[in-house]
Amino acid sequence: MDTGWELHARSGRAVLVRGGRTECDPARLGLPESLVTALHEWAGVAELAQTGDAEQTGEIVSRRGRQLATRLAAETGGRIGYVDPFSGEVAQIGRPRSARAVRRGERPLAPESPTPWGPGLVISAVVGAIVAVTLTVVSQGLADVSGVLAVFVNIATAAGFAPSIWLGRTVPVWRWVAFGTAAGLVASWIAGLLSLLG
Secondary structure, eight states, X not given: OOOOEEEEEETTEEEEEETTTEEEOGGGGTOOHHHHHHHHHHHHHHHHHHHSOOHHHHHHHHHHHHHHHHHHHHHHTSOEEEEOTTTOOEEEESOOXXXXXXXXXXXXXXXXXXXXXXXXXXXXXXXXXXHHHHHHHHHHHHHHHOXXXXXXXXXXXXXXXHHHHHHHTTSTTHHHHHHHHHHHHHHHHHHXXXXXXX
């Protein structure tokens, strides 16, 4: 089981230790600057409290360290071992990542909110209608000049939209635009084929 990082206070600085030997400054993990600053402040206060004899200060520092370890676990998406600077006890905070995520080095994604089908389909329909009408009108105008030119423009347009549609299909808001664009392209091709028959 991957226990993740352990949070230590050493020489007034916060240090993350993995496997009992690999030390890392929290700033090197790409964490928010405010969290890194708070971790180092906590370590500095812990060092000051250790040199004094205030029991209440020790409790405050320990509580703050647990809060920061909880925030660190949420940011990294893994389990953090919090080492209390006074007692030396290790408390495991957070949930361990799945073995697959650990192997791939992934940060867990926040759960996606429910799919907004109603507004999403409306967006797709509007974008699809705009794309279909625009391409159909342009294709009809070009077909009057040259059928080959109309086909070439439609192919070029579809090829130009394809990468954006492919990348946008997984982005929560933009996927509706991508779906609408794809539907509009298909509808314009169908309209073009029907116009050849009629």
